[in-house]
Amino acid sequence: MNPPTEPPDQSQFMAALSLESQFHHAFDHLRGVAFFAKDRHLRIIACCANFYRRFGYDQEQDILGKTDHELAPAYLVEHFMADDLEVMRTRQPKLNIVEVFLNDFGIPDWYLTNKMPLFDKEGEIIGLMGTTRPYNSSKDTHHPDRAVEKALRFIQQNYRKNPTVQEVAETTGISLRQLHRKFMTAFRATPKDILQKLRIRAVCDMLLETDNSIGEIAEALHYRDQATLGRAFKDVMGLTPLDYRRNRVG
Incomplete structure (x- = not known):
């Protein structure tokens, strides 16, 4: 099969995807890496298996609509929300955040988090997405203090x-x-x-x-x-x- 000579049309390709097409499931096969996306009300709208299993859920559907208040201890949530709101307010990514997050045992542990804004077709903020991975695997990352x-x-x-x-x-x-x-x-x-x-x-x-x-x-x-x-x-x-x-x- 010979590919066409003209460059691919990304927007046309994305528009043709079915609603069931879930790129984030690719993260299911990256050990230690978790993906999540939230709407503007900071409710979970999508996540990979590594994320929902960390909170004791068996399928993605069970965690959708939940907020950090329902998933994590109160003393962790304030930081999560502050970063989320900053990303949406500034419309800029916030990268290499060294923070405490819950590990697979439900115990706070060190993680490296990246958060990025999500935009609708009109360019308005509709939420954010992010990834987390264990801090110990990121030897080049340092806390700013x-x-x-x-x-x-x-x-x-x-x-x-x-x-x-x-x-x-x-x-x-x-x-x-x-x-x-x-x-x-x-x-x-x-x-x-x-x-x-x-x-x-x-x-x-x-x-x-x-x-x-x-x-x-x-x-x-x-x-x-x-x-x-x-x-x-x-x-x-x-x-x-x-x-x-x-x-x-x-």
Whole structure:
């Protein structure tokens, strides 16, 4: 089959697509990458499987029409909405946002987010779309605040060893109070909060990927004892480590 010699007409091609044509499903096959689109009321209007499964849904239809308030903890939503509104107000993309987002375990984790405005045929804003992917896979990305960046790097490299927040602050060259304030501004969470979340994520990984006892996991991650791990886990996850393992594995 010989292709025509004239260049393709993109607008004609796009207009010919059926309503069921969903480019965003291509993201279903990119590990770790999630796509979403929202209308001007910030309701989910489309997303890929990696996105809706992150929130515990089995199909895209189940999440359509929901807002961040229905999907994420309140302390995360304020940042999401502020960025969404900025993108629609300025009509400009907002790229390489390093932020806390929910990972596949429902635990806040570091992600790199890009957001872009969506326009109708008349050039008016009708919403936005975006992608998220794990921050750890983006080695060339840095938080704009150097103290926060240093703290994040130290936490990511050492959270399994259970460092103190004072040790985290000492790597940044600023006081613990200043670092606390910077984290609250950037993430609506303290360094201690983020450290705890990452440690609980590590517990989740070990519960699902190993047969280690709770005591062995506590020892490997430098918890004081099994009871301390159990209390910290329930505070974050809302159930005990054993219940989590049974629910996920069995």
